[in-house]
Amino acid sequence: MRYIGERSNDPALLVLTSLADGAKHGYAITTDVEEFAGVRLGPGTLYGVLARLESRGLIEALPAEDRRRPYRLTAEGSAALEHELQTLQSVANRGLDRLRVAEAAR
Amino acid sequence: MTARLARLVLGLYPLAYRRRYGEEMHALLEDGRPNARTVLDLLRGALLAHLRPQDAPTGAVDAADRVRASAVGVLMCWVLFAAASFAFYKTTEDQPFSAAGHVHPLLGDAHLAVQAVALLASATVMLGALPLIAAALMRARRDPGARSTVILPFVPVIGFAILTAVVVAVAHSAGQHHTSSASSGVAVAWGIAGIGCGVACVLACRAALFATPVAPPRLRAALASGTLVTVAMFVIAAATAIYAVALAIDAGSVAGESNGPFQVLSVTASLIVVTVVMVAAAILAATATRRGWRVRNALAPPAQ
Numbered sequence: 001m002r003y004i005g006e007r008s009n010d011p012a013l014l015v016l017t018s019l020a021d022g023a024k025h026g027y028a029i030t031t032d033v034e035e036f037a038g039v040r041l042g043p044g045t046l047y048g049v050l051a052r053l054e055s056r057g058l059i060e061a062l063p064a065e066d067r068r069r070p071y072r073l074t075a076e077g078s079a080a081l082e083h084e085l086q087t088l089q090s091v092a093n094r095g096l097d098r099l100r101v102a103e104a105a106r
Numbered sequence: 107m108t109a110r111l112a113r114l115v116l117g118l119y120p121l122a123y124r125r126r127y128g129e130e131m132h133a134l135l136e137d138g139r140p141n142a143r144t145v146l147d148l149l150r151g152a153l154l155a156h157l158r159p160q161d162a163p164t165g166a167v168d169a170a171d172r173v174r175a176s177a178v179g180v181l182m183c184w185v186l187f188a189a190a191s192f193a194f195y196k197t198t199e200d201q202p203f204s205a206a207g208h209v210h211p212l213l214g215d216a217h218l219a220v221q222a223v224a225l226l227a228s229a230t231v232m233l234g235a236l237p238l239i240a241a242a243l244m245r246a247r248r249d250p251g252a253r254s255t256v257i258l259p260f261v262p263v264i265g266f267a268i269l270t271a272v273v274v275a276v277a278h279s280a281g282q283h284h285t286s287s288a289s290s291g292v293a294v295a296w297g298i299a300g301i302g303c304g305v306a307c308v309l310a311c312r313a314a315l316f317a318t319p320v321a322p323p324r325l326r327a328a329l330a331s332g333t334l335v336t337v338a339m340f341v342i343a344a345a346t347a348i349y350a351v352a353l354a355i356d357a358g359s360v361a362g363e364s365n366g367p368f369q370v371l372s373v374t375a376s377l378i379v380v381t382v383v384m385v386a387a388a389i390l391a392a393t394a395t396r397r398g399w400r401v402r403n404a405l406a407p408p409a410q
Contacts, residue, residue, distance in 0.1 A: 025130070026130055026131070026133070026134040026137075027133070027134050027137040027138065030134070030138070042143065042144055042146075042147025042148070042151070043112075043131050043134050043135060043138075043144060043147065043148060043151070044147040044148040044149070044150055044151020044152065044154075045147055045150075045151060046134070047123070047127045047130070047131055047151060048151045048154055048155060048161070050127070051123065051126075051127070051155070051161045051162065051163055052158075052161045054163065055160070055161050055162070055163065055164070064129075064130075066133070067129045067130060067132065067133040068130060068133050069130050
């Protein structure tokens with residue numbers, strides 16, 4: 001299948017989605033994202049995203065466990081993720097509806 | 107090998123990132139199996155981290171360390187810039203270039219400007235560095251444990267001086283009995299060794315500077331020197347660009363001659379490469395300087 005966009009596998013969205021069910025540290029985020037999205041986030045990409053999300057107040061760091069620091073969504077991050085996913089869902093529903101109508105008309 | 111390379115690339119991240127995420131990133135590299143893709147991803151991440159300072163973690167670096175990092179950043183850029191300047195000097199040192207400079211005043215003026223500003227900038231580097239060197243030496247005098255850190259920056263400099271002496275001695279003893287490709291190879295190897303020693307020296311200076319308590323006025327002086335050096339880099343780069351254009355227009359035959367150790371580039375192409383390296387170094391230095399100026403007022407006042 002041809003690749004037509006990157007919104008659904010935007011690293012920031014994937015990281016926020018990974019943190020939606022609780023706090024995780026870097027390695028847990030990468031394995032989780034790989035499992036549910038099939039995307040392997042490299043350490044440079046992951047920490048670039050974590051820095052960006054943290055600076056925007058969408059996630060926060062918890063006290064480090066050993067050398068690994070878990071991150072969790074803030075209330076603002078949860079709201080932003082929900083909004084983004086609803087938008088994606090709305091787009092997906094609209095697209096699927098139109099495909100069905102076109103299929104029926106053929 | 108790849109894992110070690112990946113850990114080395116972590117050193118290319120801005121200081122704030124290394125302080126805030128360095129341990130975690132090391133742990134992540136230990137948890138996974140770094141490969142070439144990991145190294146490329148880290149290189150890209152480091153570049154983006156430098157280009158997007160607005161995303162940098164706040165509070166990870168205090169003002170004094172920020173200024174230290176700025177000073178070291180400018181020094182590193184100066185090393186790269188000096189290598190390009192040396193290439194400019196070697197390219198334009200021969201008689202046809204000085205003859206062209208006498209006939210076409212713009213060429214002569216641009217060449218003179220490069221030399222004069224380079225001299226001033228070198229003096230400014232020394233002026234900015236001397237108070238920091240003095241602070242490091244004073245600390246080494248008080249604390250024997252710090253001596254190796256303070257001495258370390260001198261090692262690459264001495265090593266390069268010895269290497270240069272050996273190369274010159276061998277070249278003199280060989281006289282005319284060496285091939286041009288052999289001498290070109292030696293020149294390239296010497297140049298690479300010079301850049302390597304310069305980078306090693308700056309990294310050692312960095313370690314010494316971060317281990318040395320420095321009074322805010324000295325840090326401010328270093329920042330001011332770094333700013334002047336950065337301005338000088340832009341002036342020299344502009345003068346070099348003017349020289350390259352003027353040479354191509356006024357002395358086309360000289361500009362079209364083969365140049366460089368293996369004679370693979372024309373003089374004009376060499377000057378373009380030199381100018382690009384100079385501009386890149388100047389832009390990086392300006393970025394480092396700007397970061398220092400942002401926190402200048404947050405430097406603690408000198409102890410009463």
